[in-house]
Amino acid sequence: MTLKSCSAGRLLVLDGPDGGGKSTQAHRLLARIRRAGFRVRHLREPGGTRIGERVRSLLLDRARTEMDRRAELLLYMASRAQLCAEVLRDALTRGEIVVCERFVSASIVYQGIAGGLGAGIVEEIGRFATGGIAPDRTVILDVPAEEGLARRGKSKDRLEASGLRFHRAVRAGFLRLAREIGPRRARVVDARGSREAVSDKVWRAVSDVLPRHHRS
Numbered sequence: 001m002t003l004k005s006c007s008a009g010r011l012l013v014l015d016g017p018d019g020g021g022k023s024t025q026a027h028r029l030l031a032r033i034r035r036a037g038f039r040v041r042h043l044r045e046p047g048g049t050r051i052g053e054r055v056r057s058l059l060l061d062r063a064r065t066e067m068d069r070r071a072e073l074l075l076y077m078a079s080r081a082q083l084c085a086e087v088l089r090d091a092l093t094r095g096e097i098v099v100c101e102r103f104v105s106a107s108i109v110y111q112g113i114a115g116g117l118g119a120g121i122v123e124e125i126g127r128f129a130t131g132g133i134a135p136d137r138t139v140i141l142d143v144p145a146e147e148g149l150a151r152r153g154k155s156k157d158r159l160e161a162s163g164l165r166f167h168r169a170v171r172a173g174f175l176r177l178a179r180e181i182g183p184r185r186a187r188v189v190d191a192r193g194s195r196e197a198v199s200d201k202v203w204r205a206v207s208d209v210l211p212r213h214h215r216s
């Protein structure tokens with residue numbers, strides 16, 4: 001039996017290209033879900049456990065330029081496996097509404113599609129790492145590569161062409177993934193516009209998957 005069939009909680013994932021405002025929107029969404037009367041939990045990948053935080057610092061260590069793509073993928077998956085086993089599975093079983101910034105979708109797009117390892121193999125490794133935990137809804141906060149990078153404080157002209165190409169491939173990859181998995185599992189939200197307007201759209205993109213008796 002998979003976890004989803006016995007779980008009372010919900011897993012909502014916020015993902016998308018860099019600079020889409022995931023953290024801001026995660027906080028706003030959590031506040032809204034809490035106001036609707038649910039127990040919530042905020043998670044962010046990579047990290048969220050002691051082991052995961054150590055993996056995170058390894059992954060984000062810019063000096064590690066020699067890291068192989070497969071090694072990188074497996075480190076993201078290792079952090080994810082630990083998070084699922086140590087935190088996420090129990091939270092969902094207890095009926096919590098979990099908002100997670102990034103999940104397997106990020107590996108599919110960054111390592112699988114833009115990074116060239118292949119979406120299929122990443123998906124398969126993702127199923128193994130998560131033990132079958134899948135999001136009830138993934139919201140892709142969509143922003144064009146140039147705008148997203150500018151929002152992250154990286155000036156356009158200082159970016160190498162290959163950097164921009166990669167981020168364009170990331171954006172296209174998220175849109176392709178959303179199309180392929182369909183509107184029941186994923187929604188694309190235009191992340192441009194005011195925080196309030198975007199958070200209204202995010203709310204509308206997830207409210208139908210919240211348990212019925214609480215839905216506002």
Ligand code: TMP
Pocket residue numbers: 018045046076101102103104106107108110111
């Ligand atoms: P952040 O933007 O959520 O802080 O994530 C940090 C970077 O890690 C971001 O550029 C996306 C990248 N990433 C992957 O490449 N693969 C993954 O599986 C995850 C979770 C993140």
